[in-house]
Amino acid sequence: MLRFKKLEITNFGPYQSTQVVDFPSDDGVVIIWGFNGFGKTTIMRAIRYALWGNIVDEHGYDDTIASYVNYEAVERGENMSVVLYLEYDGSEYILTRSLERRKGTPGTSDADYAFEVFLQKGSDIVSPTERDHFLKSAIPEGISRFYLFDGEVLQQYENLLKSGNDNTLIKDSIEDILGLPILENSKDNMSIIRKEYSDAFNKVTTSDSRTKQAGEKIAKLEEKNEEINKSVEGLKKELGKAVEELGVVDTQLENTESYRNITSEIKSCEKMISDWEESVEKEIDTIRDKLDGLWEANLKAVVDEQINRKEKEKSDLSSTISEIAEDKIIRGILSKIVTEHPSGCNCPICNAVIDDNAISHIKEMLNSKALQIDSDVQKRYSQLEAEIVILKSLKIEDHTEILKLSINTIERLKTKIQLKNLEKERWEKERRKIGLDSDEQTIEGLIPKHDILTELIKTYRDGINDAQREIDENKKAIEKLRNQIKKNQSNTALEVAQNELERCQDICDLFDEAIEKFKLDLKNNVQRDATEYFTSVAHNTDYKQLSINEEYGLEILTSNGVKVPHRSSGYVQVVAISLIAALHKNAPISGPIVMDSTFQRIDPRHKSNILSSLPSLGRQVIVLAYPEEIQETVARNALKGKLRKEVTLEQISSFNTIIK
């Protein structure tokens, strides 16, 4: 059993100088209270750094260590260190990690520091090998997620409740904490022994001319299988990395879903605004073209007026010209009458009597001056005719209607743009409320990254499956060849080697079966204990059992054995904590559990129940919480005598938090 006794943090994150947390030696719970930004998560990071020499950010990615050196300490040229006082199996240890800034460097990157780590057992500093062995056996990094967890890590457990998720990473971790690697390593050792018998068998077969050919083939096939196995191991490592990364991306995708949805709405607004603005520009171009010609269109009224004026003048001139022509005709007729009938006659038109008096009167009239057409009048008339023709021939295009349409379109579009901008602003406000740490570019890259990783994982899996198929085929071929040899065997040495190999194979098979049985029992135990924990804290009395599958996926079952679909996020978190409790109970390794802000989504009733059950999670439980997350009085009432200590973080400034 590993236990923390004291944590000393110097110039780490917001902690300036040396800040200390003393952990009580009695079993129970310690709560460290602090508002957001005061340095709760930094305490967990400091513990992580002390134990494993690395720091992960909120998304599970490795962070640079130098970025945790207190800002003001960097300015002052001071160094950072974390010292963890431990008790393990009755001995006391002091684990120290520190950074010493290299001279002349700004102290902003890891390269600017010399990293030191040493472990003191009692009064002696242990060797690096012993130190590493201690850390690997006391609390291996591979199972860190069961000891130090925050909302992000808890979400990985929660994913076990969701179908379709790749749980390889968490499954492997669960098997790690349950101690299965020891069995798997034993299995590998058995394989080495089996190979020795196989090599001995091959040696005998190749020494006999009758079985030599088959023996060589077996040796070659086994050699090939070894090579394939190596490449499978490599692929599995890569697969593990890709699955781990995908897990981080999945968590980020889940956490950023609202952000991404809102961003998509904003982009949709921006696209529409941009399209409409483009349409406005097009309409403006149309307006410009039409306005260029509008001044001519405006002249239509002038032209019409000119035509009317000239038509009237022409009409007046036309009347005068007609009168003159009429006068000329009448004079011709009367002159003929006077000449041909000087003493009178009947009128050739109306047959009225024209007597002497009338003839005298006609003569008088004919003697008066006849009307004459002025040459200027005729000229003006012709000129007017020509001008009217020209004016009428002018083509004046009136684009006023098109202008009106364009202007209306622009007004409409501008209104739509205004409204869309308001909608965009609303979305932006919503997005600001979410306030993510990651930048938009990173978030946008998540889906492509997810797709690439999914494809990569499929490729690795296909590769592993293909390799496994080839191994199986080779094994069959080896088996066939061995049977052939067995039929043709003629010497005792061969018979002995064959029997020893078969016996070894039988033992290996038996061991495999035993491991499978052990795993099954272990899983049943985890299921039983998780159920016990879950039913003790869950308020819904119809939730009777947690069911765990081969992949450590979890389901809540009702009293009728029906799986509960669409569980609330609060319940999912309760299930996740139940699994952690069960794993700790069944794990061969035990140590302190540090929980950072893990009560956020749990309702008050379940919070109280979980708080009461915290001492059953482990012997030393450290809870980092902010006052709104858990009410202080609720915590004290729920934990009663098991609440061993309360620590408060007090912020002096952004770069200075003190531990009280």
Added chain:
Amino acid sequence: MSDLTNIGISFEASEIAKELSERYYFRDVLSFLQFAMSYALSKHLNEIDFETLDSEYESSGLHYNVGSIKKSSLIITVFNSVFPDCKTPYRYIRVLMIYGTFKIKERMEAGTDFWEILSAKRNS
């Protein structure tokens, strides 16, 4: 009196033309001034005393070479028809541009929408 080779617009009319041409999407200020000219010609011809206004309007604003004024067959015909005895067409054009600009501004200040001024050609 000889005709102009360079048309100088008054400072005040230039400022109005600059503002309105930008606000109402004219390609440039000259495009607006030509519109103002046609506006004056079509709606305010009878009230314009060319000789007097030509001497009254100063020319410290925008300047345009007469070559840059659009000379379509339409404007030539209309000018010849409306001002058959005119010997100084560019002086007339200058007066019409400035007068038209002031009149447009006047109507807008009286509450008429600019687009209405454009479309209601037969109203004054």
